[in-house]
Amino acid sequence: MNSLAPSLVQLQIHQGAAAGHVLSADQLPIRLGRGKGCHLQLTDEGVWEQHGEIDVNTDQQFILRRHPEAGVMINGEPAGEITTLGNGDEIELGTAKLQFWLGGVRQKNLAVREAAAWVLLGTITLAEVILLLWLT
Known part of the structure; x- marks a missing residue:
């Protein structure tokens, strides 16, 4: 169909x-x-x-x-x-x-969840960089 x-x-x-x-x-x-x-x-x-x-x-x-x-x-x-x-x-x-x-399948709008996941990944990456700089 x-x-x-x-x-x-x-x-x-x-x-x-x-x-x-x-x-x-x-x-x-x-x-x-x-x-x-x-x-x-x-x-x-x-x-x-x-x-x-x-x-x-x-x-x-x-x-x-x-x-x-x-x-x-x-x-x-x-x-x-x-x-x-x-x-x-x-x-x-x-x-x-x-x-x-x-009927057709409706996909949920995941924009907010995706944005939150990217912010979390960015925060973790930044924390790792700060931790590495602090340890060296």
């Missing part, structure tokens, strides 16, 4: 009315469907009001929990009511196709 905005999860829509759209989400669950309360609203044929949601289970795995009667395919196979998602999995909701991606 190409670099997109940092997030927890990204959904790229490949087929359907919203093709080309990318949803970057920082919070779970992500509700999928055509309803107004859905984070990703899909108006495609075969998509229910509350088709399903993406969440994390107790084992810290990403899962798709579908509405009991809604049809969902994952990588071309029928999905169970709760299905574990892997990076790059293709999800079909009605005629819409989207791809599930783990």
